[in-house]
Amino acid sequence: MRFHASLSGLLRRPLGLALSSCLCMAAANAQDSYRIATEGSYPPWSFKDSQGMLQGWDVDIARALCEKMKAKCEIVAQDWDGIIPGLVARKYDMIVASMAITPQRRERVAFSAKYKDTISRFVARKGMPPDVSPAALKGQTIGVQRGSVQAAYLAQNYQAASLKFYDTPQAAELDLVAGRVEYILGNMVTYHVGFLKTPEAKDFAFVGPELKGGILGEGNGIAVRKDDGQTLARINAALEAIRADGTYDRITAKYFPFKLM
Numbered sequence: 001m002r003f004h005a006s007l008s009g010l011l012r013r014p015l016g017l018a019l020s021s022c023l024c025m026a027a028a029n030a031q032d033s034y035r036i037a038t039e040g041s042y043p044p045w046s047f048k049d050s051q052g053m054l055q056g057w058d059v060d061i062a063r064a065l066c067e068k069m070k071a072k073c074e075i076v077a078q079d080w081d082g083i084i085p086g087l088v089a090r091k092y093d094m095i096v097a098s099m100a101i102t103p104q105r106r107e108r109v110a111f112s113a114k115y116k117d118t119i120s121r122f123v124a125r126k127g128m129p130p131d132v133s134p135a136a137l138k139g140q141t142i143g144v145q146r147g148s149v150q151a152a153y154l155a156q157n158y159q160a161a162s163l164k165f166y167d168t169p170q171a172a173e174l175d176l177v178a179g180r181v182e183y184i185l186g187n188m189v190t191y192h193v194g195f196l197k198t199p200e201a202k203d204f205a206f207v208g209p210e211l212k213g214g215i216l217g218e219g220n221g222i223a224v225r226k227d228d229g230q231t232l233a234r235i236n237a238a239l240e241a242i243r244a245d246g247t248y249d250r251i252t253a254k255y256f257p258f259k260l261m
Helices: 002-011 015-029 057-069 080-088 149-157 169-178 188-193 229-244 247-255
Strands: 033-038 046-048 072-077 094-100 120-125 141-145 162-166 183-187 204-211 220-224
Touching: 033 057, 033 080, 046 057, 057 072, 057 094, 057 229, 057 247, 080 094, 080 220, 120 149, 120 188, 141 149, 141 169, 149 162, 149 183, 162 169, 169 183, 183 188, 188 204, 220 229, 229 247
Parallel strands: 033 072, 033 094, 141 162, 141 183
Antiparallel strands: 094 220, 120 183, 120 204
């Protein structure tokens, strides 16, 4: 009897009050804080400043998304090798780290809408032949960050070359300058605004064509767990909002003299 009385009382409520109750329940169910992983050693996308604070394009994008979602966020650095396993293990709620969207990664995580494009290129000493096909680089030593889409691309296509894998892009760059590798392969924008602007890179340049698509990804997305559709929807709405109000372009202009999408 008490159940039926409560139910009939609920049904007698004014429509506005019933809708208000539903909205309050939805708000209560919405997550109001997130832990976000980024790499932290990949300037200008994410890096630690002299005070050890995380900075960079991805970090600023993450903060802007949290502001749109009206959520409190903690951003943490995570080594690239363990960044997807950490998400799956619920160490954090999302990855904002310029992660390329690939079929292989889609098997493990869900991705937001694309939030920037990805182009990869080889870098080598100036004067090297422009042909960087697998046949041309047979027997050559190529450096690349382990766990990256570029590493997967090389492993698939450059089996006749000698591949060296590094924990960070900077370690590969150092070996290029030191002559321990003949080529490195990575993100073109990262090289353009980073390594190739340094005095150490004065004798080095891009070689070969721009590479994209296929195993190199469909652009970059924000990764969440496959069972977290609510967070994914909130991220996509926030991405649309920061692009519509100019926040995305303002953040991009802070780091790059060109657009990323």
